[in-house]
Amino acid sequence: MFSVWERQSFINYDYIIIGSGIVGLSTAISMKEKEPNANIAILERGLLPSGASTKNAGFACFGSLTELLQDIKTLGKERTYNLAQERYKGLLKLRARLGDEPIDYQNYGGYELIREEELPFLKEIDEVNSLLEPIFSSQPFLIDNKLIGQFGFNTSVVKSIIYSPFEGQIDTGKMMKALIGKAEQLGIIIHTGAEVEAYNETETGVEVTVKDKLYKEINFKADKVAICTNAFTKQLMPEAEIAPGRGIVLITKPISNLTIQGVFHMDQGFYYFRNFEDRIILGGARNLDIETETTTDQGINNKITENLTHTLKETILPDYQYEIDYFWSGIMAFGEHKEPLLTQVSDRVFAGFRLGGMGVAIGTQLGEKLANMMV
Structure with missing residues (x-):
């Protein structure tokens, strides 16, 4: 009682x-x-x-070019515009409510790594910029290929880089x-x-x-x-109308002379990585095994951890000496559209x-x- x-x-x-x-x-x-x-x-x-x-990687982002182009296919331009606007307004509201310092907001920018198979998407960058420019009062996406060498990515894999000044990162904790x-x-x-x-x-x-x-x-x-x-x-x-989606994430131990700063997207948003101080956080690859990852169970999928480990070594950090510290997973939720x-x-x-x-x-x-x- x-x-x-x-x-x-x-x-x-x-x-x-x-x-x-x-x-x-x-x-x-x-x-x-x-x-x-x-x-x-x-x-x-x-x-x-x-x-x-x-559990998330601490991305303060509104969506990469290739991801938004896929959204346009499923939602149309108007709904994709509204979705990007809601995301950006949400980030501004979060920062205003809590302040940048308490959440360790850092505006290093957002970047998308473009591989050979994604080069055709670049032809549509002007169209997407024109669509989204009213949200930001400026073009949200800029091509800056000199960043490939500056960040030390594998040039045989990464063919172009798209930069956005409107994305940042936070400390999730x-x-x-x-x-x-x-x-x-x-x-x-x-x-x-x-x-x-x-x-x-x-x-x-x-x-x-x-x-x-x-x-x-x-x-x-x-x-x-x-x-x-x-x-x-x-x-x-x-x-x-919902399906769970497990996201697997790794973090490295501190890396000497790390030059990577910012939040990075690959493969229509299925891969994402960022610097956290002098470490790298990398997550994603859920699309390699969607059926298994449609779960609310916390756990680690070896197929995905092996792919993330390979991607980190071969594409992101080919010239660095580093060690992976550990993996974790978090449960997201998805539907037919975003x-x-x-x-x-x-x-x-x-x-x-x-x-x-x-x-x-x-x-x-x-x-x-x-x-x-x-x-």
Whole structure:
């Protein structure tokens, strides 16, 4: 049985957010900014955020040329423009909310490595620049082939480089700590280790059932609920149009005289790497084994780790001496296209998910939109 104090202070809320990743925290913060007196709780199943919010490579980007050209094929120009704009606005909003220093934002620029098979894409760079220029008040993509030698890439593989001055990088850990700190500063309660099993709407609100070792289960109550569980959304919304996608990432040990700075894309965004201080973080290659990587299981795929190791040695760092420190994985969420999903499930239940591997860029924007629907 709960005490009167537990019932008053820990069980009943105006709003409950399920999931403490970028979208969940951003939703709660936006709601608190709109309703300062609202009693808000976030329920997180893990001791740490369980999806990709603490696992991503820290890219503050809006999409590479070849990736956006593929988006145009599936979405058309107008929707691709809107998607890129939402990503860029989301990055600006994240930086404004937390500040550049607390998230260690660095504007080293974004780059795309173009191989022989991708050279035809360069013919369309002017068209894409013309489409996106209103977002940035300048052309977002510039060809700068002298960077191939400057960065030390394998010239037999890399045939051209596209540079964007509008992309940067963050420290993912610092960013998430800053978001958590902001939420707590506003008086938002974060319950970790609170695995939501189900929710049930009643005449007066929503009951959210959480597993608990002491009580077996706890039924939290709220007027309204937001589901912000991205790749794990099907556990609460089986009908959700979503597929999980595991992303595998490696990090090297410190490398002497590393000249690579910035965020880099390859193969329509399926490969991505960046410097982290004097180390390299490299992730991707999910497209080599899509079926296996369509999973919510944390783990490592040997086929992909071998490919990442080869790509790092043969293409990115051919002239460097280095050691790989370790690998990790994070779970993203995808659909038929890159647009995120924002939905009102009922009068009291709302959801925002399917970030397409762009959570850092679009999570803040999606959270604000979700808050606007609920408040």
